[in-house]
Amino acid sequence: MAISAKEILSGDVQAAARLMRDLDDEIPSAHRTLKTLYRHTGRATILGITGAPGAGKSTLVDCVTGHLRQEGKTVGIVAIDPTSPFSGGAILGDRIRMQKHALDEGVFIKSLATRGHLGGLSKSTIDIVNVMDAMGKDVVIIETVGVGQDEVEIVKVAHTNLVLVVPGMGDDIQAMKAGILEIADIFVVNKSDREGADRTKQELETMVGMNTYREGEWAPPVMAAVAQTGAGVPELLSEVERHWKFISREENLERYRREKARVELMEILKKRLLEKAVDDLSRDGVLDLLLQDIARKIRDPYSIAEQVVDHKFGFHLTEGARKGKGNRRR
């Protein structure tokens, strides 16, 4: 039974939960509903939280949610855990640390498995964030799976990205250097009551300091917190608030929105194109034959991919789209 956009807009919890699951399972009717819902999105503020396993992401989400609720804001949480590559199953345990909100009607928690998707999010994350947005949640928090440093994907989805670091990971910071600056809008040294917290904070500050920020550019602050006790979280939230104000400036917001739109479209395209290619090739068992040929070195995968893109698919674009606003690429 398809879920209607109306049910979602009216805040029906079960309908929203079902739609989210349908999206996760990639049921076509769910995508149709999302088409209608899409224009109702864009109101929520999206907060991304990432960091290595054990950095305390869930605990921080729990704590931040508590503060947001006190301010009267409704919260949606998307928590992602890894799918086992062996069985395809997963244990999604992020709710355990969020029990304070288990009975709060103003908090909606959805646990997702990566289902083979890389980059710290699940394939459906953007879709589900959009549903929570359309439902009217004031803030949507995305907690990535704790895979490590290359979780850049979240950058493009969230307005503000927190990167959690725990003391005693000094060497890791060195290793993370390259990607981490691009991810973080705010660094959080969590568990800052632990030994070495000051050093970690200093290292991060030095790292940020070595970068030059132009006028009107955001330089990520480094905040200390203990998510377990809530120490430092109000200060952290006022930085988040400051960043929201920063990003809400006309020039920044437009850039963010375009970037997000780009990611959304590209992700959907990637998914759809691949699906279509694989579906078409699979239809008469062609795929198996091709794979066999590649394995036996009779053919090469490069030529086949080229043939698929050039010949097997016809892109019948309408005149309008073809003219379009163009120049999206560069």
Next chain:
Amino acid sequence: MVDRNKKKTTRDRGKRLQRERLKPRLSRNPERLRRFSTVSDEEISSLYTPADLEGIDFLKETGFPGEYPYTRGVHPSMYRGRLWTMRQFSGFGSAEDTNARYHYLLSQGQTGLSVAFHFPTLMGYDSDHARARGEVGMCGVAVDSLRDMEILFHGIPLDKITTSMTTNAPAAILLAMYIAVAEQQGVSPGKIGGTIQNDILKEYIARHSWIFPPDPSMRIITDILAFCSDHVPKWNTISISGYHIREAGSTAVQELAFTIADGIAYVQAGIDAGIPVDKFAPRLSYFFNAHMDFFEEIAKYRAARRMWARIMRERFRAKDENSWKLRFHTQTAGVTLTAQQPVNNVARVALQGLMAVLGGTQSLHTNSMDETLSLPTEQAVTIALRTQQILAEETGVANSIDPLGGSFLLEKLTNEMEKKAMHYIRKIDEMGGMVEAIKRGYPQREIIDASYHYQRLLEKGEKKIVGVNCYRSDEELPIPILTIDKEVERKQVARTREVRRKRNAKRVASRIDALKDASLSRTNLMPVILEAVKEYVTIGEICDAFRETMGTYTDPAMY
């Protein structure tokens, strides 16, 4: 020199025998299994000889009972002097029901009491709390206020009987109630004896009946240590428990290592709180599991004694011999009981009890055969108690001290056990001690992995349980089950509400304020708690006061 030559010959002879006799035989009749291992999946060789103990100094490592490092026992005469204390853990329904069971057990020759509280008490909720619904009196006796404690020990002389109370997060409160009941009987705190489990670290690791976060919990514990060393000198202040760690699925080595590491954390906390080590360490005791693997378990108890003696003397520089001695209680392993063919559990328990006795335990609880189905019936608990009496009176195993000492296998296992456990302890030290390790989830994860590993071996049939994955029978002999009357909850709720109505509301309010103030200052909490329980302030109320000032602990999500 001569000795070394002799050992060399033994080794050569052993190798020759293997080559000439064992190998040809095995080529015709191979061994039953590809690999022989203990319940904890530690590999066991086919034969142990003096070669396995090469380079080991007997006097230094094994020695004599009653002498450092106490591998063979903490007393020089052991069971020839006094048998172990037969202490059956029990509690169910209302305080009246449990009091009646205590009188029965004492009349049947039990020599000490052991109280099981129901979960609401253990978690700091009164019986009329919403979270207590359905739990009242189910898994132990309901105690909300001093009134319940008075009924529980009615007619039991607290200067003559020692009592063990399995309580952790609210241990201070229940000890205070026990002291108050004793005072009502005219028995001063200096004269009462017994044990509170009071081991919060293993709650975080395995048993999960916690209320407050680790740091304030450790403070409550050091307050108890200080208070008891001054006022209740015969009380065992912490029963450092491996039992629940094992029940949660750990290996024997993990049980040993994590328990001793907990012990280290308590001693360190006491010292850090400014109490001289020899003032409180003699009142620390241990509590281990008796699982299914015969020699592994006995080796575990022996290794534990030796490790603790060394740690107390060398690491903490304790001078009093009593600080070095690891005294322990044992309970047979609840997880090994099967619901299938439950009468078989009597055999399991008898063997486990035997292990504990051969390992030199100071007190013993033998499980009843029906405990995997419900709390035990009177008949089942009597059989369990009789099992201990048969061990003590009929088998002759209590006639000689550490009768298996000197066995090549057992001495080797004891050494191995100590080595592996010390490896864990060093790792935990590197993390900054057990409190830190727990915050990181280290022991929790190790245990989950071990329990899943065992479960997989069981499913593959590489480990066997009679009646479960081998020798199953279609027809099960049903056994009688104890049921808890639904009326218990209603009556208990009514009683607690009546207690609240009848007490002096003004004094109660001021006691609760005093509790909060004390918890925010550095005052010892014990006297303040004692004053509160005497005014019939309930467990739930005291814990609520502390929840407000100390915060609460929630499941740290290890899976």
Next chain:
Amino acid sequence: MKSVPAKKISRSRTTKGKRKVRVLVGKPGLDGHDRGAKIIARALRDAGKEVIYTGLHQTPEMIVNAAEQEDVDAIGLSILSGAHNYLFPKVVELLRKKKMGKVVVFGGGIIPENDIPGLRKKGVDRIFTPGATLSEIVEYVNKRIRPRA
């Protein structure tokens, strides 16, 4: 080289429109013995299910709320404290109140045989008593629990 058969690769073909079974595993009540619950969570994961593990000390309300938001197909509960006669039916009752009666509730723990008929009558689909094997439980979930259409 021959160890990369076409079959293995083809398994990663589009998963579009394929439902995955979602099961909530939780421990209602106050007892903290979660060895069983955790082992079952792992076993179900290894059987390809998505397990929402809600942890210890849950009230029936918390469990049902989570089940609603997570849109699960089944709820597996474990209790060892003896409070099953109150807590299991309470979960079923709350589900029905929310019109989520299709969610299958099963459970395990220290549960006497005599209590099982009463629990079943109150809507608990299946009770596993001590000694139930993982394969039994996984097989039950495989057979009985279907992802909703």
